[in-house]
Amino acid sequence: MNRTLRIVAAALCGLFLTQGATAQDRGPVTNLPLPRFVSVKAAEANVRRGPGLTHRIDWVFKRRNMPVEITAEYGHWRRIRDRDGAGGWIHYSLLSGVRHVIVDKDMLAMHVRPEADTAITARLELGVIAKLENCTPDWCRLRAGGYRGWVPKDTLWGVKPDEIRD
Template sequence: MALKCYWSVAVLAGVFCHVGVTTGHAAKDIMGPVSGLPMPRYVSLKSDHVNVRGGPTKDNDVSWVYTRVGLPVEITAEFENWRRVRDSEGSEGWVYHSLLSGKRTAVVTLKSKDDLAPLYDRADPASAVSAKLQAGVIASVKRCSAGWCRITGSGFDGWIEQQRLWGVYADEKID
């Protein structure tokens, strides 16, 4: 177990801590202090214009803007109506909660940007390949089990090895 402490930018918030396993898996026994939902957890962006701030208030400067609706992000902290999120590149910042959706999405990740990830008809590498996806493709996650996820997107629907996705935890089951 590891103790994680987060300094809040807001003076009144002070410091809040939680104890958890730092393996990257969602620890279901750690609940967000505001939402009561598990933390960390994956969500997606509701809009194609999401301001990311340096701290959990509108008084903080906008650090950057996400422009991809459906992009998966991981909530790592909560403060009032703000959520600290991390993206697939490891960048972190604060987003207003209403700009996030509980809809599960994932982004295809590959070792090399030139590689393609096979999408199969079934959760079996011996089944037919229905598509090949580039790194960075965003897909809706329909279900995950036994190391495979069924994903859909514009012009594709099939099964991919779970390890090729960012937006689902290793061995996470989604129904």
């Protein structure tokens, strides 16, 4: 009996340790890192209160390529969080690994190279959704409205501060 209690206690301790969020957490379904950024690929995507069709729809995304952050997985469902911190569950088939970001600064200058003193190719308005291409420690290359260029990483939502993309 005493041995059984120790085994159960050890199992519960392991369960609680896996519940704590660390930078190295992986999803139990996909084995991909949690949290991670993805995009909504559907023109309309229901966000539900829980992981399943029986759960109430809290709101609907109506904008394709909207970046969201996956914070948990349960079967075919992903718990997501948007730029405003609102969360809910969405079916995995409505999400895409193609990365997009939201511009967090109005009239953001898009540069030819990842340097502030280079030519400006375009200016992006606050809230523009752009395709994420490459990222250095401080800059990201985007594609939006037929333009390509580099912007400071800290002016975007949908990319981690330490994320590097080649």
